[in-house]
Each structure stands twice: as C-alpha cells, then as structure tokens.
Amino acid sequence: MVQPDKYIIGVDFGTLSVRSTVVRVSDGFEKGTASEVYKHGVMDTHLTASKGEVLPPDFALQVPADYLEAFQKSVREAVSNSGVVVRHIIGIGIDFTSSTVLATDDKGIPLCEYPEFTHRPHAYAKLWKHHGGNEQAHRLLKVAQERNESWLPRYGGLLSSELLLPKVLETFEKDREVYDKASFFVNALDWINWLLTGKLVYAGADSGFKRHYQDDKYPDAEYLEAVSPGFGNVYKDKMSGPIQPLGSKAGELTPKMAEWLGINPGISVSVGNIDAHVTAAAIQAVKPGIMTAILGTSACYIVSGPEFKEVPGMLGITYGGIADGLWCFEAGQSAFGDILAWFIKNGVTEEYKKEAEEQGLSLHNYLTKKAAVQEIGQHGLIALDWHNGNRSILCDHNLSGMILGQTLTTRPEDIYRALMESCAFGARKIIETMKVHGVEIKEIVAAGGLLKNKWLMQLLSDVTRIPLSITEATMVGALGSAIYGAVAAGCYETIEEASEAMGSKVPNVYKPHESRSLKYDQLYKEYLILHDYFGTGENQVMSRLKKIKEEAVKDKF
CATH class of the missing domain: 3.30.420.40 (ATPase, nucleotide binding domain)
Known part of the structure; x- marks a missing residue:
C-alpha cells in the first residue's frame, strides 16, 4: 500500500502581512499558499488602534490581535487551497520579524488588550524597526563597554535599539505601570508558539541574536542595575522559561488552537525562528561560506562558519543560529x-x-x-x-x-x-568587514521582493564581485519555517538534510563582470x-x- 504524503504548514509573519504555505515533506513542493495583511499595519505616527494619539519620533508599533486574525485566515485559506487531507498535516513551524516585543500577562494576553492600557503606546507590540529606545541602547552599550561585558563581541562591539533589551528598558523608564503589570516580555515568535502549545518556550537562536543569551546565560543583574536602578532582575522576573534549539519541538498543538486553525490537535509545533533566518534553509544556504541575502524593505545578511570570529558591527553572532555545530553571523541594512x-x-x-x-x-x-x-x-x-x-x-x-x-x-x-x-x-x-575578520563568503543566495529587479541583482554581483544565486520558491520564509517544522516533526535528522531535500536554489544566475x-x-x-x-x-x-x-x-x- 502506498504511504500518503506528509505535509507541514509553514507560517511567515512579516512586517505588513502573514504568509502561510502547506509544504510536502518529501521535496518541499508548496501545495497551497495564502497571505493576509495586518489590519492596522505599522503605527509609526499615530496610535490608530486607540483614539489616534500622536506617537513620538522613531516609534513603530503593531496590534497583536492583527497578527492572530491574519494568522487564522491565512492558514485556513492555505489548507483549503492545497486540497490536502487535514490528517496528513503533521506539523507546523513559524517565524516572525525580530525583535518584535510584546508585554503580556501570565496567560499571554497582550497588555494593550486591557482597557486601561489601550491608549498607552508601550503596551502594544514594538516592531523590529521600533527605534524609540535609541537612548536606552546607547546607555546599555556605554555601560557594557565600561564593564567590558563578555557578551559584547557577539554583537560586534555595538548594540542596536532593534534588539529586545533596549525596548524593554524603554518601557521600564517611560511607562513603569505597563512594565510592572507585565508578567512577561516576549518576542513575538515565542508568543505565537505559546498560544499554539500552551507552553512558553524561548527559541535558542532568537535568544542569542536578539535577547543577549550567550554561553547559556543572560547579562548579569549587576550590569543591568548599573544601567538603570531597579532593572537588574528583568530576565529573572520578566523572561524566565526554558530555551530550546532550532529544529526541536516546542510542544503540540492544543485542541483549542487546532479548532481555531481548522487542523488536527496534537501535531508537532517547532521552536520558532527569526523571519530572515529561516530563509537560509529555504534556499539551501545553510552550509558555511554561503551568504543568505534577504532583500526587501530592509536587508538582512546571514552566513555560517565553523569557528567564532569577532567581527565589528554585527547585529549578532550566535552558535547554532541556523544549524547545529555552526556559528551564525548576522548583519543588515535598516532600509533597502x-x-x-x-x-x-x-x-x-x-x-x-x-x-x-x-x-x-x-x-x-x-x-x-x-x-x-x-x-x-x-x-x-x-x-x-x-x-x-x-x-x-x-x-x-x-x-x-x-x-x-x-x-x-x-x-x-x-x-x-x-x-x-x-x-x-x-x-x-x-561583506568586506566579515571577510577581513575571517568569515568566508564564496556565494550569495538572494531572496525577497527585490529579486524581480534583475538589473539591481546584477548590480549587486558586480559591486561585491561575488556570484549571486536565487530561489524559485514563492513563499521563501514560510517554506523555511516548514523545513524547521519537518525536522521538529522527526521527518529529517538535521536541518542541513531537510534543506537539501526541501529547499530551492538556482545557482550563479548573476556573475560579476x-x-x-x-x-x-x-x-x-x-x-x-x-x-x-x-x-x-x-x-x-x-x-x-x-x-x-x-x-x-x-x-x-
């Protein structure tokens, strides 16, 4: 008797919309896809979810309920479009923009849903490109430099306001009532999985890149207290929980969420990942020396290597950031x-x-x-x-x-x-900064909306003098999440193996002239x-x- 095909749902939460795909485990074929935009988009000038209050400069907020509404619609539509029998769907994997930070109660309810906080900006989700904590980021960096904190080289010796810690410190200093009310501060990718499984599990790779979790520990309480008195125990008080590696199972889909999504309960839910980072698996760029370039509204560059190298200006350097046994180096451009x-x-x-x-x-x-x-x-x-x-x-x-x-x-x-x-x-x-400091880059594999501009892709190859490969996958992020989901569901032993089987790459489409x-x-x-x-x-x-x-x-x- 022929065994039926198995499928994984991959879900990619982007800046403006969520994209879902139903992927065949054996070869990565996308059977059905769908996307849904967020109702309120990005609130960067006015708090449109409330009474339209004017926001300070550099704010970028979102409404968590928008994520859930779009999530449900896109998954249900993707499953319907696929024609796949629901019982053949064995797992789900998600990614999310990061660091997108939510303040929640002990059950995962975002504080912006509390009537007393609907008009308070710091109670909403702070999107990855929220730069309201610039001053906090500079102060966190200054004190870290003065104390010679051991984790600082993992972030290129610098500290971006796009990370979690400046955003949480901003809330601590700008709206103490919201901070005190919050039981947890979570990155959105962990929050979604918390809702899906009923368990709060922190993703190891995201924790390393965005939450300052390095060498199995967070920054010392003494350091955080020196930055802002009363802030020292933020990790202990507001972010306690188990941390798991990529490709592991965060839990199983609860009956309530299964009914909500229109799929079966008990299926595997993989540990979440950063939206840009799942792309490496989707485009067969997991191995050392192959740089993933995600080119969209902004640009993210990630590459793996067998050894740690201290590279200035990196957004993050994390062991196991893409796959087990490899160091992952991340950099990017805030706008492209x-x-x-x-x-x-x-x-x-x-x-x-x-x-x-x-x-x-x-x-x-x-x-x-x-x-x-x-x-x-x-x-x-x-x-x-x-x-x-x-x-x-x-x-x-x-x-x-x-x-x-x-x-x-x-x-x-x-x-x-x-x-x-x-x-x-x-x-x-x-790229030159990475190479000068010992990180090998021999190929670029590009993904994202800008691939359709062929002249721009050739320009990038000419300027960098590196061959540029592309992907033919239609929903790269969602496919990448499905690949990690397949590993968590036990279909493949390693991420590299799953990437080779399910990923998509057309090599050396553009070559430098x-x-x-x-x-x-x-x-x-x-x-x-x-x-x-x-x-x-x-x-x-x-x-x-x-x-x-x-x-x-x-x-x-």
Whole structure:
C-alpha cells in the first residue's frame, strides 16, 4: 500500500502581512499558499488602534490581535487551497520579524488588550524597526563597554535599539505601570508558539541574536542595575522559561488552537525562528561560506562558519543560529527597498508618472529602465544608504541618508540609480568587514521582493564581485519555517538534510563582470570616504540634526 504524503504548514509573519504555505515533506513542493495583511499595519505616527494619539519620533508599533486574525485566515485559506487531507498535516513551524516585543500577562494576553492600557503606546507590540529606545541602547552599550561585558563581541562591539533589551528598558523608564503589570516580555515568535502549545518556550537562536543569551546565560543583574536602578532582575522576573534549539519541538498543538486553525490537535509545533533566518534553509544556504541575502524593505545578511570570529558591527553572532555545530553571523541594512519606495513616493514628477503609465510599467521598472542605459558614474552622484539609520557596520540609528553631487541637471533616474548603488555599496561594506575578520563568503543566495529587479541583482554581483544565486520558491520564509517544522516533526535528522531535500536554489544566475566591477570600485572608494566621515565621528552633523529635530517636537509629547 502506498504511504500518503506528509505535509507541514509553514507560517511567515512579516512586517505588513502573514504568509502561510502547506509544504510536502518529501521535496518541499508548496501545495497551497495564502497571505493576509495586518489590519492596522505599522503605527509609526499615530496610535490608530486607540483614539489616534500622536506617537513620538522613531516609534513603530503593531496590534497583536492583527497578527492572530491574519494568522487564522491565512492558514485556513492555505489548507483549503492545497486540497490536502487535514490528517496528513503533521506539523507546523513559524517565524516572525525580530525583535518584535510584546508585554503580556501570565496567560499571554497582550497588555494593550486591557482597557486601561489601550491608549498607552508601550503596551502594544514594538516592531523590529521600533527605534524609540535609541537612548536606552546607547546607555546599555556605554555601560557594557565600561564593564567590558563578555557578551559584547557577539554583537560586534555595538548594540542596536532593534534588539529586545533596549525596548524593554524603554518601557521600564517611560511607562513603569505597563512594565510592572507585565508578567512577561516576549518576542513575538515565542508568543505565537505559546498560544499554539500552551507552553512558553524561548527559541535558542532568537535568544542569542536578539535577547543577549550567550554561553547559556543572560547579562548579569549587576550590569543591568548599573544601567538603570531597579532593572537588574528583568530576565529573572520578566523572561524566565526554558530555551530550546532550532529544529526541536516546542510542544503540540492544543485542541483549542487546532479548532481555531481548522487542523488536527496534537501535531508537532517547532521552536520558532527569526523571519530572515529561516530563509537560509529555504534556499539551501545553510552550509558555511554561503551568504543568505534577504532583500526587501530592509536587508538582512546571514552566513555560517565553523569557528567564532569577532567581527565589528554585527547585529549578532550566535552558535547554532541556523544549524547545529555552526556559528551564525548576522548583519543588515535598516532600509533597502524602503529607500527606493521613499524616492518613488516623494521624488518623481507627474511627467514621469504619466510616461510610466503609457508604457505599462511601474515607476520602479520605469526608472530602472532609464537608469540602466547610463554609463557607470554618468550621474555624478554618490549616496549614503542610511535613510533609516545604519544597522551594520556602524550600528547607529541617528545616522541619516544623503545624496551628494546634485545639480540643476540631475534627473530622477540619476538619483534612483545612485540610491540603488548606495544599497549595493552598503552590502559590500558588510561583506568586506566579515571577510577581513575571517568569515568566508564564496556565494550569495538572494531572496525577497527585490529579486524581480534583475538589473539591481546584477548590480549587486558586480559591486561585491561575488556570484549571486536565487530561489524559485514563492513563499521563501514560510517554506523555511516548514523545513524547521519537518525536522521538529522527526521527518529529517538535521536541518542541513531537510534543506537539501526541501529547499530551492538556482545557482550563479548573476556573475560579476570585471570591467563594470572596476568602475564601481571608483565609486565605492568615494562611498567609503563619506561612510567614515559621517559615520565614525569625524562629523556628527547627522546626530546633531536629529537632536535639533527632536527638540523641535518634544513639546508635543
């Protein structure tokens, strides 16, 4: 008798929507997919979930109930679209943007759902790109440097406000009532699994990258107390719980949640993972020396190596961060596609919009077409890709974007191309920093929405001088989560084995062209001069301007 195929549900919680897929365990074939957007999106100017209260600068909040509504709809639709018999679905795996932090009660109910906290910003989910804790991040770093904390090299010697600790410290200092009421502060990927299984289990890889859990321990209470009196026991009081490695089973789906999702109870639920990191398994980039590049609104770069290397400016360095037995190095750019979208929204004339419409092209494709015919350097511009701060290598969210060389003859396509080049130069700076400090990178495998811009992908290969592979998977994050889910369900012994069987990669689609690379080298030298001048302390005008801006609006809050 032929054994029926087995399936795993993979769920990918992104910045604006959740995507679900039903994946065949034997070969990774996606039988059914679905996606749902979050009702309130990102609240970065007003608390639209309440009475529209104005938010301070650098806030990025979300409504946890939006996650659940979209989650339920996408899973049910994906299962329906797949035509798979429900009893053949044996597991579920999820990923989430990180560090997205929730304050909850002891049952996992977010505090923003309490009537007394609906108007309090710090009671809502703080999205990964919430930078309201910039000041707290700088103070955490300063004290860590003074004390020579042993974990600091694991974060490149720097500390980003995108991590969990600055966000929780911000709540502690800005809204003590919310902090005191919270039984737990959890990253969203652990929160979802808590609801699915009824057990709070912290994911080991996410804990290492985003929660400062290194060498089987959190930062010392003495250090945290030195940063802010009364904050020393935050991990003990607000984040206690077991920590499990990737590919392990967090628990089993409860009957209540099974009915809610329309699937069977008791199936395996794998330990959660970071949204970008699951991509490595989906695109067969788990092995050492193969860099995963997730190119979307922002950019995330992860690569594994057999040994720990101290690399400055990393967002995180964690053992077992992608697979057992390997160190994982993570860096990124706080904005990539967001920079191009910003320019499309604010820098294109009506004439260009009309021409693009007449040619049946999106503005992105239209500007790329016009920019692609230029000679390298013809526009006379150089840009810095810091429109949402610098995540790596400088790890400074007070930095801002810049375009140098504009004249009265500068056209929109000139600026658009310069911005694309700046994103590629930022990627090269990250890659070169890793390589200089002993991390091997011999191939880049790209995923994300920007893959559809073939000219941009070739630009990235030319600038970095590294072959660029791509994936043909339609929902890469959800597929990656399904792969980890398959390991947790016992279908494969290792993540590497599951990735080879279920992942998708088309190797070396883009290869560097030496003559173009030489010309980009000249522009890259100019980029580095500006990078160091504005980014490493020679001229801190960007930070001063941001401070002036904050002073100008502080009376509103």
